[in-house]
Amino acid sequence: MTRVRCIVFNAALGALDYRVPTGMDAPPGSVVVLPLGPRQILGLVWDEGELPGDDYPEHKLRAVLEVLPVPPLPAPLRRLISWCADYYLAPLSAVARMALSSSAALKGGGTVTEYRLTGEEPARMTPQRLQALDLLQGEQATMRELAEIAGVSEAVLRGMLGQGLLEPVLVDSDRPYPAPDPQFAAPDLAEQQAAAAADMVAAVKAHRFQPFLLDGVTGSGKTETYFEAVAAALEAGRQVLVLLPEIALTAAFLSRFEKRFGTQPVTWHSSLKASERRRAWRQVAFGGARVVVGARSALFLPFADLGLIVVDEAHEIAFKQDDGVRYNARDVAVMRGHFEAVPVVLASATPALESLQMAEAGRYTRLVLPSRFGGALLPKIAVVNLTEMQPPRGRWLAPPLVEALADRLDKGEQSLLFLNRRGYAPLTLCRHCGFRFKCPNCSAWLVEHRLSQRLACHHCGHEVPPPPVCPECGEPDCLVACGPGVERIADEVGELMPGARVAVVTSDTLASPAAAAEFVAQAEAKAIDVIVGTQLVTKGFHFPELTLVGVVDADMGLDGGDLRAAERTYQQIAQVAGRAGRGAKPGEVLIQTRHPKAAVIAALASGDRDAFYAAETEARREAGAPPFGRWAAIIVSSEDEAEARDAARAIGGAQPREPGVLILGPAPAPLSLLRGRHRYRLLIAARRTAEVQKLIKGWLAPLRFPPGVRVAVDIDPYSFV
Secondary structure, three states, X not given: OEEEEEEEOOOOOOOEEEEEOOOOOOOOOOEEEEEEOOEEEEEEEOOOOXXXXXXXXXXXXXXXXXXXXXXXXXXXXXXXHHHHHHHOOOOHHHHHHHHOOOHHHHHOOOEEEEEEEOOOOOOOOOHHHHHHHHHOOOOOEOHHHHHHHHOOOHHHHHHHHHOOOEEEEEEEOOOOOOOOOXXXXXXXXXXXXXXXXXXXXXXXXXXXXXXXXXXXXXXXXXXXXXXXXXXXXXXOOXXXXXXXXXHHHHHHHHHHHHHHHOOOOEEEOOOOOHHHHHHHHHXXXXXXXXXXXXXXXXXXXXXXOXXXXXXXXXXXXXXXXXXXXXXXXXXXXXXXXHHHOOOXXXXXXXXXXXXXXXXXXOOOEEEEEOOOHHHOOOOEEEEEEOOOOOOOOOOOOOHHHHHHHHHHHXXXXXXXXXXXXXXXXXXXXXOOOOOEOEOOOOOOEOEEEOOOOEEEOOOOOOEEOOOOEOOOOOOEOOEEEEOOOHHHHHHHHHHHOOOOOEEEEOOOOOOOHHHHHHHHHHHHOOOOOEEEEOHHHOOOOOOOOEEEEEEOOOOXXXXXXXXXXXXXXXXXXXXXXXXXXXXXXXXEEEXXXXXXXXXXXXXXXXXXXXXXXXXXXXXXXXXXXXXXXXXXXXXXXXXXXXXXXXXXHHHHHOOOOOOOEEEXXXXXXXXXXXXXXXXXXXXXXXXXXXXXXXXXXXXHOOOOOOOOOEEEEEEOOOOOO
């Protein structure tokens, strides 16, 4: 009889011991079915001696019921899960659950029944059937997934199945993916690219951990350069993981990958159908998925033989998860590379200050691509001082930018206007009584979205249609939109240039890889003259005919007390500026600002990135802020405001006194109400060598709170709302 200690996916239970019956093999990492009272639950066999627990007599232990037919989670992944739980102070079960992210995949192979349109015309048409026939063209999925796509009930689809409008298709859930060919279309690299690629290829062939910072200006060919390391891993028969910050970038990346390797990689993101997730997870675990491209959650997939990890646009804040397990995928990717003994490539034109400091300290190998590929020049950047060249009343585009837009339209070239604010206007109020539309669940204003005719909260998703009269005073036709969003800028372009074909690009309009692919196709076909977008357009897109970029409000990101505000502003504007002039035609960037002498604006205008980063580094060093110090946040929340306040005060009252550790708060969070929960925050600022996790564990462990109170810990926070 063998005793095993298992993780079960209920943090309140802790680890549980079971016995393995004779003839059953359950090594560490095995996914097992366990009895718990009258129920059966999922568990994960863990390494002996790694989990605390009581050693009950073996004859009292219940038996493992079943070992599920998937490979055990590999030892490096188990080490990563343990490290994440310890470093981010998250329940081990919550981290482990991210590795078992497709419950259907755990049940083994077999077939799945999916459905598709037959092309037959219905004998009787209804509005629901018409909608389904329109939205399901080219789709094949389970009945439930088709119902979600079509926005109709399953009953409607089953009626269509009975009428012969849908047909079943039996799909092998374990069918292999086409293998990428590392020699399919080997590129002709520039000298600097070839040198950088050679260093990464050598690390792949040596099967050693080595973090690289691939630091190249926009348009320098970073993707083609690290593709050589991908090819080396494929030639060695190993797997590759590429992380992207946004699923909207997936479509453009897939196209570039297919041109280089002859087939598309396996994708992993939230928009996948359940059957696609099942197939991808199992092929990753069994080694059949050679290259996986995905969002941050792909980092916890159970690769059978990982040979390389790439984090593209590694500076992006989207790699930091701000709920559940609050981890930074960029940093966790480096740790997974360490445990797997494989190289990790962090690629960016505007690296995070933390990454640059790691390179400065010699812990990362910095590879620099200082010029654009193929002789293309970086765009010319100019500042438009809004205090001197104001837009006309009710407008947001200054005359120099309007003139530049008209010039590009006359030349048949494309332009891009950047404003990191979705919707039409950030605030709607009544001009009669001053009433402002506020979210009932959050301390935030409702944003007007005129394209979809709604007022929406961007924090909790609450939506209402714009009312015909003021809810407060009842006055009709009195609602005023205050401030611009991208939709309002698009309207302004349409009014100024009626013939311009304008596309609004945000997470609302590019909500899926398919929508992103359609946008890219239209832009490449020159069916769009002016792109108006948020931060979604600042990275990853390559349009040779785009020669003008206008930054509508460069100062917006500098508001507030965010530690990284200047760095983020620089990264966003530098990235969006990099969309201009990527082809043969020169590019121009106009930055509208009311603070032209601000350090970040001056650095952008002069193109002196190194001077900006040097000044930012010294400011952080003097303040003892990351990367020269450690920060952590404690967030207390409850649906009852008094309960949240009292719990936060109890935590503040019990704070430890440690040299080199400063604890600020508790104070109401800037977003003091979020999704119906009142929030308070404490900030821990400590010297770099401080054992912050140990301090927080000892601090919070003795405290007890009412059931409605949640206490979350955010190590290395990026959000301060």
